[in-house]
Amino acid sequence: MSSPLGGRRPAGPPRLPTPPTGWPIASYGTYGEAQQAVDYLAENEFEVGDVTIVGVDLMLVERVLGRLSWGRVLGAGAMSGAWFGLFAGLLLGLFVNHGFALQMITGLVLGVLSGLAFAAIGYRMSRGRRDFSSASQLVAGRYDVLCQPRTAERGRELLAKLSLRPSAGDA
Template identity: 85%
Template sequence: MTVTGPFGGGRQAGGTPRLPTPPTGWPIGSYATYGEAQQAVDFLAESEFSVGDVTIVGIDLMLVERVIGRLTWGRVLATGAVSGAWFGLFAGLLLGLFVNRGFALQLLTGLVLGVLSGLMFAAIGFSMSRGRRDFSSASQLVAGRYDVLCQPRTAERGRELLAKLALGSQK
């Protein structure tokens, strides 16, 4: 018996960790975007194909960092205050549930302390960067192409179905 996690990790029954393994199977399609590869697998599923034999593999991986904007003291402090407020409300809610008196006071205390601590931690973090990273960004792992692989026992049928999909999309 193998226990797996959401990312294919986990441990085998003997307790040894599973090591990452390369994908297996024959290529039955290649696509420029993940959405196209996902659409191909959806088409296979709708055609009652055994999609348990299918794997989508990203080839030529790259990390793309999209710059969102410049970080200013105002933006940093506002983000810290909002982040702290959420945590403070949660802490105040928990405190209010377990203390018999003053639910609103507990909630307000949590909110104020959360905002203050969020402001403090954001200010300390930003000041320690000393202008080395004055922008915010979002990172994404993308591939140059996405191959759809299939186990050999059903690969030929998969290729035929994906050829029908390609012919249908060219019309």
């Protein structure tokens, strides 16, 4: 297949969302178990390029970390602004012939002030509709391991051997 510029398209996953292909050779309750299965296949000289891990029954899980307050919001804004300000000060200091320390301090102060301002504006505009911080994660109800038909039977046999081995928790 060629690219629009006339060269060959690089090998790898497709660029557009594409449904997975292959036959199911195993199913696991966690991603870690599915990953362990693929690692086992690789250790046994299996062609893992034929394998795909597919998360099925996707859920968006939002874990609430804590309550937001003005102190937390302003503290987080100051910290993120400080990091950005130090980075900007470092870049300025590298390209200006004099006053490296002054450039760093200026960047730090301006970064903290702008971080405080943006955090305060954003929190004030929310008007208390979201007074908590959280972390979101995409999780699947199960993880299927698919394999191309040409190697699926061997993959099933290897994973059957893996399931017969005693787990580390059984020892």
